[in-house]
Amino acid sequence: xxxxxxxxxxxxxxxxxxxxxxxxxxxxxxxxxxxxxxxxxxxxxxxxxxxxxxxxxxxxxxxxxxxxxxxxxxxxxxxxxxxxxxxxxxxxxxxxxxxxxxxxxxxxxxxxxxxxxxxxxxxxxxxxxxxxxxxxxxxxxxxxxxxxxxxxxxxxxxxxxxxxxxxxxxxxxxxxxxxxxxxxxxxxxxxxxxxxxxxxxxxxxxxxxxxxxxxxxxxxxxxxxxxxxxxxxxxxxxxxxxxxxxxxxxxxxxxxxxxxxxxxxxxxxxxxxxxxxxxxxxxxxxxxxxxxxxxxxxxxxxxxxxxxxxxxxxxxxxxxxxxxxxxxxxxxxxxxxxxxxxxxxxxxxxxxxxxxxxxxxxxxxxxxxxxxxxxxxxxxxxxxxxxxxxxxxxxxxxxxxxxxxxxxxxxxxxxxxxxxxxxxxxxxxxxxxxxxxxxxxxxxxxxxxxxxxxxxxxxxxxxxxxxxxxxxxxxxxxxxxxxxxxxxxxxxxxxxxxxxxxxxxxxxxxxxxxxxxxxxxxxxxxxxx
Numbered sequence: 001x002x003x004x005x006x007x008x009x010x011x012x013x014x015x016x017x018x019x020x021x022x023x024x025x026x027x028x029x030x031x032x033x034x035x036x037x038x039x040x041x042x043x044x045x046x047x048x049x050x051x052x053x054x055x056x057x058x059x060x061x062x063x064x065x066x067x068x069x070x071x072x073x074x075x076x077x078x079x080x081x082x083x084x085x086x087x088x089x090x091x092x093x094x095x096x097x098x099x100x101x102x103x104x105x106x107x108x109x110x111x112x113x114x115x116x117x118x119x120x121x122x123x124x125x126x127x128x129x130x131x132x133x134x135x136x137x138x139x140x141x142x143x144x145x146x147x148x149x150x151x152x153x154x155x156x157x158x159x160x161x162x163x164x165x166x167x168x169x170x171x172x173x174x175x176x177x178x179x180x181x182x183x184x185x186x187x188x189x190x191x192x193x194x195x196x197x198x199x200x201x202x203x204x205x206x207x208x209x210x211x212x213x214x215x216x217x218x219x220x221x222x223x224x225x226x227x228x229x230x231x232x233x234x235x236x237x238x239x240x241x242x243x244x245x246x247x248x249x250x251x252x253x254x255x256x257x258x259x260x261x262x263x264x265x266x267x268x269x270x271x272x273x274x275x276x277x278x279x280x281x282x283x284x285x286x287x288x289x290x291x292x293x294x295x296x297x298x299x300x301x302x303x304x305x306x307x308x309x310x311x312x313x314x315x316x317x318x319x320x321x322x323x324x325x326x327x328x329x330x331x332x333x334x335x336x337x338x339x340x341x342x343x344x345x346x347x348x349x350x351x352x353x354x355x356x357x358x359x360x361x362x363x364x365x366x367x368x369x370x371x372x373x374x375x376x377x378x379x380x381x382x383x384x385x386x387x388x389x390x391x392x393x394x395x396x397x398x399x400x401x402x403x404x405x406x407x408x409x410x411x412x413x414x415x416x417x418x419x420x421x422x423x424x425x426x427x428x429x430x431x432x433x434x435x436x437x438x439x440x441x442x443x444x445x446x447x448x449x450x451x452x453x454x455x456x457x458x459x460x461x462x463x464x465x466x467x468x469x470x471x472x473x474x475x476x477x478x479x480x481x482x483x484x485x486x487x488x489x490x491x492x493x494x495x496x497x498x499x500x501x502x503x504x505x506x507x508x509x510x511x512x513x514x515x516x517x518x519x520x521x522x523x524x525x526x527x528x529x
Contacts, residue, residue, distance in 0.1 A: 019153035021287060023160040028283035030164040032345050037171040038184060040273030041266070045185040047276040048114055048251045049122040052103070053129065053192045054244030055237075060133040060196070061156065063237030064092065065140035067229065072145025081145070082210060083217040084225075085138050091226055092134035103127035115255040116269070118182050125189040132196035138211075139203030155202035163195030235381050239372050242388055243282065243365060246415055249395050250275075254411050257403030274351045275408050277342065278358040285330040285362035286369070309433065316374045317437040318505050320367070325447055325500060327366035332451050333487045334359045336458045337480055344476040357412040364419035371426050374434055387425035391418040443500070450494035457490045458483045 035043040068088055075081045103110070107123040140152040167188045174184035238245075254275070258268035303311040334341060338356040339349040372384045395418035402410025427435075462479050495501065496519045506512040 015149045015153045019156045023156050024283060024287045026160040026164050028280040028287065030167060031280040034167060034171050034188075035273070035277065035346055037168075038174060038181065040270045042171075042174070042181045042184060042273070043276055044269045044273035045119070045122065045181045046188055047247070047273070047279065048116065048119055048255075049126055049185070049189060051244045051248035051251055052123065052126050053189065054247070055241050056099075056126075056129050056133060056192070058237045058241035058244065059096075059130075060136040061140070062240035063235075064133075064137035064229065064233050065144060065152070066236050067233035068138060068141025069144035071228070072142055073147075077217070079215040079217040081142070082213060083215050084220060085142050086211065086215075087220055087222065087225055088141075088229065089134050089138045089211075091222065091229060092137055096130045096133040099130045100127050103130070114251050115259060116265075119185075121182055121186045122189050125186040126192060128190065129192040129196050132193065132200060135200050135203065135207070136196060139200070139206055142206060143203075151202045151206070155199040158202065159195040159199035162198040163191045166191035166194050232381070235385050238385060238388055239369075239376075242368070242391075243361075245392055246395055246418065247279070249392065249399060250411055250415075253396065253399040254403060254408075257400065257410075258407060261404060261407060263407070271351070271408055274346075275354060275358075275411065277346055277351075278355045278412075280345075281334055281341070281355070281359050282362055282365075285327065285334065285359065286366055313433060313437070316434055318501075319370055319374065320437050321443060321501065321505065323366050323370040324363070324443075325495065327363045328447060328451055329454065329487070329491045331360055331362045332455050333458065333484060333491075334362075336455050336487075337462065337483045340462060340476040340479040340483065343473055344480050347473065351408060354408045354412045357409065358415060360416050361419055364416065364423050368419065368423050368426065371423075371430070371434070375426075375430065378431065378433070380431060383426055383429045384422075387422040387429075390425060391422035394418045394421050446495075446498040446500045450491055450498055450500060453494050454487050454491045458487045461486055 031043075034046070038046070068085065071084055071088075072081050075084060104124050104127050107120045107127075108117065110123050111117050111119040136155065140155065143149070143151045170184050170187040170191065173179060173187070174181070179187075250272075255265075255268045255272050258271060259265060263271070303309075303315055335356045338359070339352045342352045342355060343349045368384070368388075375381070375384055395414050398414035398417060399411055402414050404410070406413070462483055465475070465479050465482070492515065496515070503516065506516050
């Protein structure tokens with residue numbers, strides 16, 4: 001029976017991981033056609049308020065559902081589970097209602113703090129999504145607590161499809177009906193509520209047949225539930241919305257800083273829109289790195305449950321090494337190809353240096369996320385919380401200081417430095433079991449050599465192409481795809497040649513066995529062995 005439960009849990013974790021991957025890819029990719037349709041200023045309008053939506057998603061998708069599922073799983077019988085979620089639903093209704101009213105009432109003040117009073121309509125528009133948060137958080141939390149991950153996965157994917165579709169329609173309508181950018185942005189923000197409505201359909205069965213049943217189970221203390229939800233639950237929300245909170249700081253400080261430097265409002269909006277191009281690039285880099293390492297999470301949890309600490313440490317080491325290798329490769333691949341990627345996706349190479357600095361964040365946010373997963377499995381929350389809160393404070397201070405001196409580049413540098421601070425803090429204060437995981441086998445030296453060879457190989461390719469062909473937008477497609485393909489091959493070849501991973505580590509990775517087989521054929525054919 002216990003083995004069946006473990007199998008069900010592992011299968012559920014896989015389903016959720018796949019759904020999360022699909023949703024993240026959708027969330028990253030739609031921004032590219034959207035920016036091309038509405039332009040830099042239109043993208044600025046949308047991105048200024050997007051972090052508020054992102055925080056709402058963290059509440060409804062990650063933070064509260066994960067903690068509710070933990071509480072539900074701890075209850076012995078169905079009646080007690082229902083009593084628990086009924087009470088939590090009421091608490092979240094009050095909380096979400098307060099956020100809704102706060103956003104609607106204080107929208108003019110928030111827009112003023114962001115440096116653009118016309119954003120009021122977008123802030124009021126995005127507020128509606130918070131009214132659906134209790135339905136989604138409780139529905140997802142209940143099903144995850146009973147180890148049925150399918151409704152959550154379906155709700156997550158359908159919500160993103162609906163939201164992305166409506167955002168693209170809003171952009172299309174903007175070109176047809178002569179809407180203002182702020183009208184378009186308001187409709188795009190309403191897409192979050194439309195997505196929430198569709199996601200709620202996944203939980204109709206639960207609410208229609210179970211939720212409203214009367215139960216004789218004793219009531220929980222409301223004070224206890226409030227304390228737990230808004231301490232442990234909010235901690236998980238913080239982990240899930242780190243980059244969104246950093247973006248929120250940019251929303252409140254970047255345009256205002258540019259205006260303070262004497263840059264006209266119209267130009268500041270345009271520059272902020274170009275700066276926000278980094279978001280889809282960052283998300284795609286994170287999806288790639290975290291997607292590979294997260295495949296090992298169930299194995300990590302299983303090793304801990306069986307008290308196999310040496311096995312736990314070995315799996316944790318592979319997770320961190322894979323995250324580091326893929327994130328560093330993705331980062332430097334984007335850095336060397338940034339002018340071409342920028343031109344291909346967005347039509348020009350403006351602020352390519354600033355975007356290149358910003359995407360360095362991929363390395364540090366990926367490692368923070370991986371360390372967080374490992375520490376969470378050990379029930380160690382405080383270290384990451386303090387590190388991330390420190391990063392947010394540092395980002396705010398650095399933004400004010402650096403934007404005033406080097407404009408947009410200051411915001412990019414501030415993001416990277418704040419994440420470095422968080423990672424260093426986590427490394428310094430982590431428990432002994434997860435310390436020194438990078439120290440074995442000269443990992444960083446080998447990775448550095450592999451990245452250097454990859455970087456210069458791609459750089460020579462792009463420079464040669466530009467010299468003989470050109471650098472028009474059509475040319476950048478060949479350079480970007482060709483550079484990415486070349487970079488991947490060179491990096492894999494160097495990783496194998498320098499023995500970046502052991503054979504055992506390669507076999508633990510998705511597709512690792514096939515990569516090793518191909519490598520063995522190559523070295524035998526070339527007579528290397």
